[in-house]
Amino acid sequence: MVRELKPTLGAIHLWGIAVGLVISGDYFGWSYGWASAGTLGFLIAVAVIALMYVAFIFSYTELTTAIPHAGGPFAYGLRAYGPTGGYFAGMATLIEFVFAPPAIALAIGAYLNVQFPGLDPKLAAVGAYVVFMTLNILGMHIAANFELVVTIIAIGELLVFMGVVSPGFSWANFTANGWAGSNTFSTATWGGILASIPFAIWFFLAIEGVAMAAEETKDPRRTVPRAYICAILTLVALALGVMIFAGGAGDWRELSNLNDPLPQAMKMIVGHNSGWLHMLVWLGLFGLIASFHGIIMGYSRQIFALSRAGYMPPMFAKVNQRFRTPHRAVLLGGVVGIAAIFSDNLIVIGGQPLTANIITMSVFGALLMYIIAMFSLLKLRRTEPRLERPFNAPLYPIMPLVALVIAIGAFLAMAWYNTTVFVIFLGILGLGYAYFRATGHHRDAAPRDDMLGRQ
Template sequence: MSTSPPTGSHTLKPVLSTLQLWGIAVGLVISGEYFGWSFGWASAGTLGFMVTALFVATMYTTFIFSFTELTTSIPHAGGPFAYSRRAFGPKGGYLAGAATLIEFVFAPPAIALAIGAYLNVQFPSLDPKTAALGAYLIFMALNIVGVQIAATFELLVTLLAIFELLVFMGVVSPGFSVANLVKGGWSGQDEFSLAAIPGIFAAIPFAIWFFLAIEGVAMAAEEAKDPKRSIPIAYITGILTLVALAIGVMVFAGGAGDWTQLANINDPLPQAMKMIVGENSGWLHMLVWLGLFGLVASFHGIILGYSRQIFALAREGYLPAFFAQVHPRFHTPHRAILAGGVVGIAAIYSDQLIQFGGQTLTANIVTMSVFGAILMYILSMLSLFKLRRTEPGMVRPFRAPLYPVFPAIALCGALVCMATMVYYNPLIFGVFVAMLAVGYVYHLATGHQRAQPTDAAPAVKPALH
């Protein structure tokens, strides 16, 4: 089954520390604390969405503890693609790779639009789409310059983003009211009834947005100095950090005032703070500026994630080999970075194609990204079960705790999420399936150019000092 590991222009440098990997894990996701999640309030209400979020947090926590086993056993830039290919062969690899690619390519345009919305608060004449385009150009360039620089920047902005979320909670806390939080908290009703249940399920994509893309650390595994030790630490501390922040943000934003005014906008935190301190407060302006760090952290980190996925798929023949080239000076997959950016920018300017089903452009992009994520989670957990059975002797530096309970909880949670999302978003699901089908046609047409799955991660160059 093995082939010679790639060398030369197809290798990445192992330079990332444990702290940098933690910064990537949290940074990939932390924009989800700033926007996107509040769309779930529109259908579930504050209390109903809390139920949704706790269910999804349980799924993610068990998933990360299980997924870490795969990441440390098979440290590969393709992440889920490599695990599913190892377990289920080329077709499994294709499906997981395509799903991950959709997740990571469609998440950045949603974040870029939120960056534009935040800047529009300060500069009303600035078109949010123009700001989103500028964000793409700046952070693609930064990712091309080098992974060490990119990861250090990611760590810095992640720390600033966490600090700002804590500042938000502190500033709104004097005006916090439990009455505001619970009013209409069950899909618009003050009391729970069975009528609230559909809204709780419909809000699942936006609860997932709180944690979406944390698994992207797997795609930096080839660039970690000591992946078998550092990745488990980064994943576990990362998910615990994000769960705590998600609960805090939901509670304090919901109790700041009339939460219904925050349910369908891209900048819920500045608007929530405005309810407490007014439009002209220096706190509000600080939140807008520092809040950008949270969006930038995720945007920048997910560019790193999608580029490694495109790179890995191209290196193994699932995408054109053109995208598998590493920059001769910066040792980064520059063509893959640019390719994902082109797709994301096209999504930003494709209102008529993506804005349908009664939802905003951002909500639809978020939902598309979540479809890719959930399919990947399902395939990853199935891969874990399969590899435990077929390769019991595989070296597993980290083993999923409480196996098979944790991966079973994660798998069942992902299946529930997928079924619910298909029911409430049939049009977007149809587009998602069509994209997978088109990709599969290419997969069949190019089967002759693919190597067999390797038994281990590709070799990497020693770090240059």
């Protein structure tokens, strides 16, 4: 049975994957944060979360270059804290990467519905799964080149959006009712800011997925740091630009609960029949596709790595002999995502739209993974001081501690404001842990992987 992945990627591919994984967050999802925090309150949330991600990426890159493993966070948690640490890091990452694609697929359906009102967005979402699972199975090099192209197009389209709406931009529009629906800041505003955290994180969610392509990267110890640092700077600039220009286009409250805020913001400036609007809808799909396609790459590598190490059924560790891709892992994540798309009654909670709750579930997984990764970095510095580290986290230990403290605070705030989704999240972790405890024989039979340290 083939269990190895083929290294084919360079730094430019990794940058494309890193930005592409995240860039759909500029096209939709984030505007739900305006509903609870207002534009100014949400700006505070985004600034704090951006700080967390900058500190996290500069710290996480140390782990990625020292342990270039397809399991990414799973490998770091396992090496630092043994099998239990590996399980929780791996499962948290899996929840993040499996629940993000159905939200993006629904947004793809919403964008297509703007052009074709008779098209069912859910059927379009399923069609997106079929197309991009197939592309991922056909080969990593093909998939990465496609990701690079659509990412560049998506960035260009965001710049076009900012340029087209800029003549009608008004700072007064952006600040009106900007404090959780009020023109003045009050103690109640803090609640709205805390409740908006999942949607601030959506601007950056999944950038860490590049770590799961490390086994398929040429010279990862040099290429990964370059890709990560350039990617996080690109994403911070795009997030601030998109949010500010959209909020200044008109009454931002009309955009706060939509899956397609950018086309709707542009309508406020150019009208319903402008060619610019139709161009944004079509090219805007590239941003959604870039993230959708990239996150499928991410979840498939995480499933593959967990299965290869005996943490999931070994059958999902099989690699297609022709294309050298984890085809069964690709299909498994797709089945879960498509089921989520059609599970309205199970996932719509507290009156929030389906997409908002899927995003919240994905963010819970991301934050738990960030916390475990930063603890792993701190511990490995103590327990394995001789581990080769081609990239060292700058200002250590300040950088990882900043990321850790903000991530813990964000996780607790989300648990407080999203209790039901949090309970479901814990339930998934609990069921997975029961499987983990019952299947130690799979880990005993797994092939030895020296990069993982103790297993």
